[in-house]
Amino acid sequence: xxxxxxxxxxxxxxxxxxxxxxxxxxxxxxxxxxxxxxxxxxxxxxxxxxxxxxxxxxxxxxxxxxxxxxxxxxxxxxxxxxxxxxxxxxxxxxxxxxxxxxxxxxxxxxxxxxxxxxxxxxxxxxxxxxxxxxxxxxxxxxxxxxxxxxxxxxxxxxxxxxxxxxxxxxxxxxxxxxxxxxxxxxxx
Amino acid sequence: xxxxxxxxxxxxxxxxxxxxxxxxxxxxxxxxxxxxxxxxxxxxxxxxxxxxxxxxxxxxxxxxxxxxxxxxxxxxxxxxxxxxxxxxxxxxxxxxxxxxxxxxxxxxxxxxxxxxxxxxxxxxxxxxxxxxxxxxxxxxxxxxxxxxxxxxxxxxxxxxxxxxxxxxxxxxxxxxxxxxxxxxxxxx
Numbered sequence: 001x002x003x004x005x006x007x008x009x010x011x012x013x014x015x016x017x018x019x020x021x022x023x024x025x026x027x028x029x030x031x032x033x034x035x036x037x038x039x040x041x042x043x044x045x046x047x048x049x050x051x052x053x054x055x056x057x058x059x060x061x062x063x064x065x066x067x068x069x070x071x072x073x074x075x076x077x078x079x080x081x082x083x084x085x086x087x088x089x090x091x092x093x094x095x096x097x098x099x100x101x102x103x104x105x106x107x108x109x110x111x112x113x114x115x116x117x118x119x120x121x122x123x124x125x126x127x128x129x130x131x132x133x134x135x136x137x138x139x140x141x142x143x144x145x146x147x148x149x150x151x152x153x154x155x156x157x158x159x160x161x162x163x164x165x166x167x168x169x170x171x172x173x174x175x176x177x178x179x180x181x182x183x184x185x186x187x188x
Numbered sequence: 189x190x191x192x193x194x195x196x197x198x199x200x201x202x203x204x205x206x207x208x209x210x211x212x213x214x215x216x217x218x219x220x221x222x223x224x225x226x227x228x229x230x231x232x233x234x235x236x237x238x239x240x241x242x243x244x245x246x247x248x249x250x251x252x253x254x255x256x257x258x259x260x261x262x263x264x265x266x267x268x269x270x271x272x273x274x275x276x277x278x279x280x281x282x283x284x285x286x287x288x289x290x291x292x293x294x295x296x297x298x299x300x301x302x303x304x305x306x307x308x309x310x311x312x313x314x315x316x317x318x319x320x321x322x323x324x325x326x327x328x329x330x331x332x333x334x335x336x337x338x339x340x341x342x343x344x345x346x347x348x349x350x351x352x353x354x355x356x357x358x359x360x361x362x363x364x365x366x367x368x369x370x371x372x373x374x375x376x
Contacts, residue, residue, distance in 0.1 A: 020220075033201040139356035142356075145351060160334045177338075184371045185371070
């Protein structure tokens, strides 16, 4: 416990990030020319549409379901594992704009459910992660937000990769391009 | 030359990215709780407000001024170097929301000027970079766009870093956090 005020602020801060992600993805990706969208962040990585598909999967099967498991059963039943490749094939017939809109609708529903389910007093309640062991609801919610930032950044890296050849000699200054080939690269 | 159609598409594609960046930054940062905003991407890196300050500097002194130098003088006079620390001190009295709005206004003016100045036939015109040597206008414009993606990602990394301690054991899965400490780290 950190005090009710700090817990309330943590929930509000986390929610503020979570509610922004659909808007950021829409601004970045909806209607974007295909020239930016067909490149993965790394050779075996994901294109922006794969990233959005993964975020859809996590919204459907991970974030709120794990909140419910913590609140309903505590540490007794471990979380189900997230299928990291559920989007493969599933989303092929959908446009990127459709996927972005689908994610936005799922996120809005998740946040409404979060508001119903979680109060500041719940943040230290615990569940069991199948690999990591005991975790708190606070850590789960923080991870939800940072997972958004991680994957939106991945979409940015794929988009940058679409212009890898276009920047010519400037590539040595652009860490976002250098790191696609060598994770330890540091821009000049 | 790649043909007038391809050159026209390159200009439109590049512009599509450039015009989205102010919206992405506004959605991500405006009104955001301070808990997300006080951490740099790396120990000697930048907070989100430093990133926006740097983007303001580049808008004021780099992107359009270098376009003008290429069009006016070709390779004869090298570009002026960008001051990477111009934002230090300069922006201290401004709120992050003010900086985001200032950047948006500068970007809108830059794009209007780009439309006046550059046609597809200009893309192979050349200038001189003080360190990189001869570069084309096409490479300069591509770099402008990728530079946006690179620095917005940097803001994301700083925001993620604000929650570094909150995610608990999940950190091993979150590359955006691991890379802040070890650029070569790969998430589990």
